[in-house]
Every structure is written in structure tokens, then in C-alpha cells.
Amino acid sequence: MLLFIVKRLLLLIPVFLAISVVIFMLVHLVPGDPIDSILRVGATPAERAALVARYGLDQPILTQYVTWFGKMVLGDLGDAIILRRPVADLIAMNLPHSLALGSLALVFSTVVGITAGALAAIFRDTWFDRGVMTLILLGSTVPSFWLGLLMIMLFAVTLGWFPVSGARTASALVLPVLTIGLGGVALVARVTRVAMMDIARRDFVMMLHAKGVSRWRIELGSVLRHAMMPVVTILSLRIGWILGGAVAVEFVFARPGLGSLLITSLNQRDYPVVQGCLLMLAIAVMLGTLLGDILQAMMDPRIREGMK
Amino acid sequence: MALLTVTGLGVAIGNVTPLDGISFEARKGEILGLVGESGSGKSLTALAVMGLLGRIGGRVTTGSILFDGQELTILAEPAFRRLRGKRIALISQNPMTSLDPIVRIGAQIDQVSRLHLGLSKPAAKARSIDLMQQLRIPDAETLHGAYPHQLSGGMKQRIVIAMALAADPDLIIADEPTTALDVTIQAQIIQIIVDLVRDRGLALLLITHDMGVVAQACDRVVVLYAGRVAEMNTTQAIFAAPRHPYTASLIACIPAHDQPEGTLLGIPGTVPGVLNYPPGCRFHPRCARAIDVCHAEVPVLQTLTAGSVACYLQGVPA
Numbered sequence: 001m002l003l004f005i006v007k008r009l010l011l012l013i014p015v016f017l018a019i020s021v022v023i024f025m026l027v028h029l030v031p032g033d034p035i036d037s038i039l040r041v042g043a044t045p046a047e048r049a050a051l052v053a054r055y056g057l058d059q060p061i062l063t064q065y066v067t068w069f070g071k072m073v074l075g076d077l078g079d080a081i082i083l084r085r086p087v088a089d090l091i092a093m094n095l096p097h098s099l100a101l102g103s104l105a106l107v108f109s110t111v112v113g114i115t116a117g118a119l120a121a122i123f124r125d126t127w128f129d130r131g132v133m134t135l136i137l138l139g140s141t142v143p144s145f146w147l148g149l150l151m152i153m154l155f156a157v158t159l160g161w162f163p164v165s166g167a168r169t170a171s172a173l174v175l176p177v178l179t180i181g182l183g184g185v186a187l188v189a190r191v192t193r194v195a196m197m198d199i200a201r202r203d204f205v206m207m208l209h210a211k212g213v214s215r216w217r218i219e220l221g222s223v224l225r226h227a228m229m230p231v232v233t234i235l236s237l238r239i240g241w242i243l244g245g246a247v248a249v250e251f252v253f254a255r256p257g258l259g260s261l262l263i264t265s266l267n268q269r270d271y272p273v274v275q276g277c278l279l280m281l282a283i284a285v286m287l288g289t290l291l292g293d294i295l296q297a298m299m300d301p302r303i304r305e306g307m308k
Numbered sequence: 309m310a311l312l313t314v315t316g317l318g319v320a321i322g323n324v325t326p327l328d329g330i331s332f333e334a335r336k337g338e339i340l341g342l343v344g345e346s347g348s349g350k351s352l353t354a355l356a357v358m359g360l361l362g363r364i365g366g367r368v369t370t371g372s373i374l375f376d377g378q379e380l381t382i383l384a385e386p387a388f389r390r391l392r393g394k395r396i397a398l399i400s401q402n403p404m405t406s407l408d409p410i411v412r413i414g415a416q417i418d419q420v421s422r423l424h425l426g427l428s429k430p431a432a433k434a435r436s437i438d439l440m441q442q443l444r445i446p447d448a449e450t451l452h453g454a455y456p457h458q459l460s461g462g463m464k465q466r467i468v469i470a471m472a473l474a475a476d477p478d479l480i481i482a483d484e485p486t487t488a489l490d491v492t493i494q495a496q497i498i499q500i501i502v503d504l505v506r507d508r509g510l511a512l513l514l515i516t517h518d519m520g521v522v523a524q525a526c527d528r529v530v531v532l533y534a535g536r537v538a539e540m541n542t543t544q545a546i547f548a549a550p551r552h553p554y555t556a557s558l559i560a561c562i563p564a565h566d567q568p569e570g571t572l573l574g575i576p577g578t579v580p581g582v583l584n585y586p587p588g589c590r591f592h593p594r595c596a597r598a599i600d601v602c603h604a605e606v607p608v609l610q611t612l613t614a615g616s617v618a619c620y621l622q623g624v625p626a
Contacts, residue, residue: 210393212394
């Protein structure tokens with residue numbers, strides 16, 4: 001098992017290198033020049049050249065990449081052009097908010113989603129199943145920014161239970177977590193339900209019935225255990241999304257976060273910040289996939305052996 | 309005395325009736341063959357006896373299943389659960405898919421004796437290893453901790469057999485136990501099952517479509533066709549003098565060693581689906597000897613001096 005994890009980690013190195021090249025090149029390939037947005041109107045070509053030299057943009061592209069990569073590995077992500085602060089500081093300010101929101105939303109959607117999906121599968125084709133699945137259909141079709149606004153109106157404005165916006169108190173996390181988490185609940189519940197219903201039809205489940213094992217023990221002990229594999233896969237893919245994809249919700253609730261930092265700096269063509277944010281998201285996706293692989297291997301001996 | 313008596317069993321799935329009027333009995337120490345082509349209702353009969361029809365959306369509509377004096381068709385699920393695996397065990401068709409791929413095989417065998425005999429973990433393990441050795445599984449102690457994918461098909465089927473035996477059942481239902489295996493080990497697995505049944509004096513319901521297996525293993529045979537019993541008799545009598553044209557055709561399909569090349573026989577046509585069972589005798593569209601009455605009237609199963617048959621051609625010279 002340890003060998004499996006080490007191998008998986010080593011495999012991530014080339015992936016990380018490839019991602020770093022893409023991230024580095026991406027911002028150089030898109031149109032628009034941040035230098036233009038820094039220069040005052042009517043600046044002379046000499047002033048412009050000085051600025052280009054200051055940021056090292058006159059160097060060959062390979063030199064720029066090596067310099068960038070070397071510093072990046074040591075944690076120096078450069079300075080933000082517009083915000084005029086180290087990118088690492090900006091990320092350090094925003095990342096904890098994203099992590100708190102993302103991990104709580106992930107836990108919420110995992111726990112509630114698996115419970116709802118498993119119960120719907122066990123009571124399949126009853127009013128309970130239909131009720132849960134209807135709610136889930138609603139939950140997955142309502143856009144998160146609109147759901148967020150509805151929640152603010154009901155729970156923050158009318159009932160006054162939670163703050164309308166901001167990130168100062170822990171209670172300010174509740175509504176954003178619910179808003180993001182409900183989409184995840186829908187996803188996880190549906191995957192759990194479908195997987196359980198598929199596995200319940202397998203021969204080995206019929207064999208468990210023939211052995212005289214009770215229905216609940218079969219459903220919760222064996223069927224659910226098998227159904228966790230696709231659930232782990234979608235959850236591990238969602239980790240990166242939850243970290244960076246919460247932009248709409250961050251804006252609705254006026255929260256800081258990696259998503260809003262990324263969008264803001266994209267609009268301002270603040271390359272170093274964009275690169276730093278993308279790098280964080282890429283790392284999150286990589287770690288999410290790694291975690292998913294490890295969990296899968298812990299659950300399925302066939303995967304463990306496939307990696308030897 | 310019969311351990312299992314099935315009388316006039318009818319099974320419905322939704323609003324179709326794939327089984328109707330199935331009757332037979334299985335005795336202790338006896339191997340009863342349940343023969344027929346795919347779609348004749350063999351596996352449904354097995355599921356009905358196991359009380360597992362509900363798993364595939366079916367139900368018993370008529371008749372009775374009497375097991376050791378207990379009526380199974382009205383037995384409540386908790387009581388039935390204590391019977392399954394404990395007194396009636398199943399050897400399934402496909403060993404490749406009948407074992408849980410992510411659970412060690414030992415644990416899957418142990419589960420049965422822990423559940424039904426209340427054994428402790430080490431006691432169940434010792435019992436399972438002992439069983440595995442009886443089934444001539446090499447290196448049973450190591451394999452107890454292995455996963456199903458590390459075993460060959462024949463070994464997996466032995467594990468399934470061990471699972472069936474783990475709580476000392478009285479009746480074993482083997483549903484085509486060798487169909488999914490290589491031809492080279494089919495006879496070997498059948499022999500293992502036959503020996504076990506003989507040694508322990510169990511009743512075995514052996515479901516198969518292979519008349520060769522019937523000849524090798526069974527004491528008596530029930531021939532099913534399209535959800536009804538066509539003929540029932542001792543194996544010897546069935547092979548010596550089949551009374552139903554369907555039985556005769558099944559036997560004629562067994563290739564003989566001196567058969568000239570290119571003369572393999574089959575039965576023309578296929579078993580009708582449950583939605584278009586023909587009227588009268590369900591075999592008549594494929595029967596070379598069908599007479600007028602076969603098209604219109606359902607033949608009843610009549611008991612003869614030895615065995616019984618459902619066919620109008622009795623006494624009609626071929």
C-alpha cells in the first residue's frame with residue numbers, strides 16, 4: 001500500500017511539470033498586455049521599455065520560464081502587477097477561506113448525499129425514493145448564485161439567523177456551505193443511488209441473499225461498500241472544482257476566496273496572480289485525484305494489485 | 309420420505325406466468341435432475357424454493373412447496389432467512405460473479421457458519437479451512453486469505469460449494485454449476501458435488517441442460533419444457549425409454565462417440581418465450597409427432613407405473 005502511494009506520488013511529478021508549462025504559456029498566449037494597463041496614458045516608449053525590463057519580459061521565454069519555475073518551487077510566485085503585493089501573500093489571504101468553504105461543502109455533500117442516495121436506493125420505487133429524487137433534481141437544476149440569493153433572503157434577511165455576507169464569523173460560512181454543498185448532495189446522492197441499484201442486481205448479491213444474510217446487512221454492508229467506488233471518483237474530481245469553482249457563490253456572499261481572486265486578476269490581466277491561482281487549483285486537482293486513487297486502492301484489492 | 313415436495317407450483321412475474329403446475333419431490337440422499345433448455349423455468353423453480361423470487365420481481369401464484377413438513381410459500385421473510393444458507397443452500401451458475409470481488413474468500417465462507425451456527429471468528433475459519441481441504445483445494449490456509457480474482461474458475465466454484473456446505477444444509481440446489489467452467493473441469497466439479505451429496509446423505513436438486521451431466525450424476529430426472537413438467541422418471545428409465553418426444557429429442561442431442569462427422573443433432577426451433585406460449589401442448593410446434601389434439605388441449609401429467617409424462621402420444625406407435 002505504501003509502495004502504491006509512493007508510485008502515485010512519483011507519477012505526479014511529470015504531470016506537475018506539464019501543468020506548470022501550460023500555466024506559464026497560457027497567459028503569454030492570450031491577447032492583452034498588462035504593461036499597457038500599468039502605464040499612464042501618454043507614456044513614452046522609454047518608460048514602457050523600462051517597465052518591461054523590470055518585470056523581465058524582455059528575456060527569452062525559456063529563461064522566463066526557468067526563472068519563474070525556480071522561484072515558484074521555493075514559494076515565490078512573484079509580485080502582482082496591479083495589486084502590487086507578493087502573489088504568495090494574496091494567495092495566503094484567500095486560500096484559507098476557499099479551503100474552509102470547500103472542505104465543509106465537500107463533507108456536507110458527502111454525508112448528506114450518501115445518506116440520501118443510499119436510503120433512496122434501499123427504498124427504491126417508493127414515495128420516499130421519488131420524493132428524495134425530486135428534491136435532488138430541483139437541487140441540481142437551480143443555479144448556485146440564485147440559490148444563494150434565495151438563502152440570503154430567507155435565512156439572513158427574513159429570519160436573521162445568519163449574516164448576509166462576509167467571512168468574519170463562523171456562522172457566515174453556513175449559507176455559502178449549504179449553497180455549494182446542495183449541488184454536491186444532488187450529484188453524490190444520484191451516483192450513490194444508481195450505483196447501489198446496479199450492484200444490487202449482481203450475482204454475488206443474490207448469493208448473499210441465498211446465504212441467508214439479512215437485507216439491511218447486504219445493502220449497507222456490501223452494496224453500499226461497492227457503490228462507494230464511483231462516489232469516491234466523482235468526489236475526488238470535485239475537490240478542485242469546489243476550491244476554484246465557487247466564484248459565483250463567493251460573489252453573492254461577498255466572500256474572499258481563490259475563485260474571486262482568479263476572476264478579478266484575469267479581468268485586470270494580472271498575470272502572476274492568475275498563474276499563482278491556477279497553480280493552486282492544479283495542485284488541488286492533483287491531490288484530489290491522488291486521494292481518490294488511494295481510497296479506491298484501499299477499497300478494491302484488484303486496483304492494489306494492478307499497481308504492483 | 310421426501311424432503312422437498314413441490315406441488316402444482318405456479319410463478320408469475322408481473323402479469324406473465326412463466327411457470328405453471330410444476331410438481332416434483334426430492335428425497336434425502338438422492339440427486340434429482342431438473343432438465344430443460346434455457347427458458348424452460350429451471351432457475352425460476354430454484355428461486356421459488358429459495359424464497360428469492362421477490363429479488364427479481366416474481367411471486368408464487370399457485371401450489372405449494374413443502375420442505376421438511378414446512379410450507380415455504382407462506383413462510384415469513386425472517387424465518388425464511390434462517391432457512392436459507394442453513395438448511396437450503398445454493399450453488400450458483402457462475403462462480404466468476406457469485407463471489408464478492410472485494411472480500412477475502414475465507415471471510416465469505418466464514419460468514420455462513422458464523423451467521424447460522426453462531427461460530428466465533430477463529431472457529432468459523434477453522435471450519436472453512438477444513439471444508440476447503442475436503443473439497444481438495446490445495447493450500448487452503450493461504451487461499452483462505454486470498455481474493456476471488458486470484459483464483460481460477462474451478463477453484464472459485466469450489467469456494468462457492470464450500471459456502472453452500474458451511475452450515476451443513478439438508479438440501480442443496482445447484483443451478484447449472486458447471487456451465488461457466490472449462491469443459492476440462494466440468495466433470496471434476498460434478499463429481500465433487502455428487503460425492504459430497506452421497507457422503508453426507510443430502511438431497512440435491514441439480515439444474516442442468518446437459519443430458520450428459522444427468523447421466524453422470526442423477527438418480528431421477530424432471531424434464532421441464534416452457535414452464536411445465538414434460539416428463540419425470542428415474543434416470544435409467546428416461547434414457548432407456550423416453551416417453552415424451554421432447555425428452556427423446558434431448559437424449560438424441562447427446563453426441564455419440566461413433567457418430568459420423570457432420571451429423572450433430574439439434575431440436576428445430578426454440579423454446580417459446582413466456583409471452584407467446586402456444587395453446588395446447590407447448591412443445592407441439594417443435595414436435596415431429598404432434599397430432600390434432602396436441603394443438604388444442606393441454607396434456608395433463610399422468611402418473612404411469614413408473615414415472616409420469618404429459619403427452620397425448622402414450623400408446624401411439626412412433
